[in-house]
Amino acid sequence: MISIFKFAVVVFYLIAQMSVLAERDISVIFDKCSAQRKEPDNQYSSELPLCILTAMEILNNNGAVNKKNLEELLLLRYKNQTFVNNLIDLCAVEQPNPGETAYYVFYTCWITPYESLEDAKHMIAFLSCWYPKYKSSEKIKAAQNDIYKCFLEKINIMDKNGEVNKEAVLQIMKASENKKLTDAVIEGCVTKKENPLETANNIWKCINM
Incomplete structure (x- = not known):
């Protein structure tokens, strides 16, 4: 029979795990990260993507992509392991710094839904042509x-x-x-x-x- 001590340990472990899962709920994370933004009107800032992906444990603290967690998230949307594996190969690419990695992964891996890998390739190609070189509407227009x-x-x-x-x-x-x-x-x-x-x-x- 399980001891009271072991039972308590199991309960506390489950509570801790539930807390982690709650923190990874995207609506909660998005609201929290949005409230913390220092540049709320700058759509080209990496601030929001970095906050969201770090909180969801898709980016580690050093800016490395946690492909396993990204895979779990993408499978919820696409429900196709082969497609998700190929998409991650295309989009989970680390950039020169954590902020740029977050922006890149956020917009190419996750925020944009794709019907095909060809769509993903086009999105990635387009993003790589203007970010991070042009980080304002004025620069992009020019x-x-x-x-x-x-x-x-x-x-x-x-x-x-x-x-x-x-x-x-x-x-x-x-x-x-x-x-x-x-x-x-x-x-x-x-x-x-x-x-x-x-x-x-x-x-x-x-x-x-």
Whole structure:
């Protein structure tokens, strides 16, 4: 028969575990971290992602990614072990410091739901083109053509010289149900402009028409 002492130890252990689980509840953590923000209006600050992921034990105190805890969280959403494993390989990438790692993991692994790994690759490529180099709306707006060019190069839509992979662009546009994308419009979208930045801007406008 279990002794009273052992029973008490087990009870205290379970209470402690329940406390940890409660702390990892995202709504509680989000509210707590939001209340502690020093820059509540800065959407490019790593402050909130770092607080949330550390509290959820997805990031260790030294900024390393706890892939096991991240896996548990992602499985709740996707319920597909293979997909989650592949997604973690793509997005659980440590950056130069804990803040940048938190921002990267928060937005590429978790906050954005994906229908496919291809979607994840595109999101990761886009984020890597502007963060952490441009950390304000003004800087992003000023550098938007550079960002578009970087992104389109990463997903092999165009090369550094502005040469367009027409087949890749056509594939994206023809998959769209946008009735504005007539054959004439699409032809204009894949036309090389005076320089790579203008070409990138033109393609971006077409894709997001």
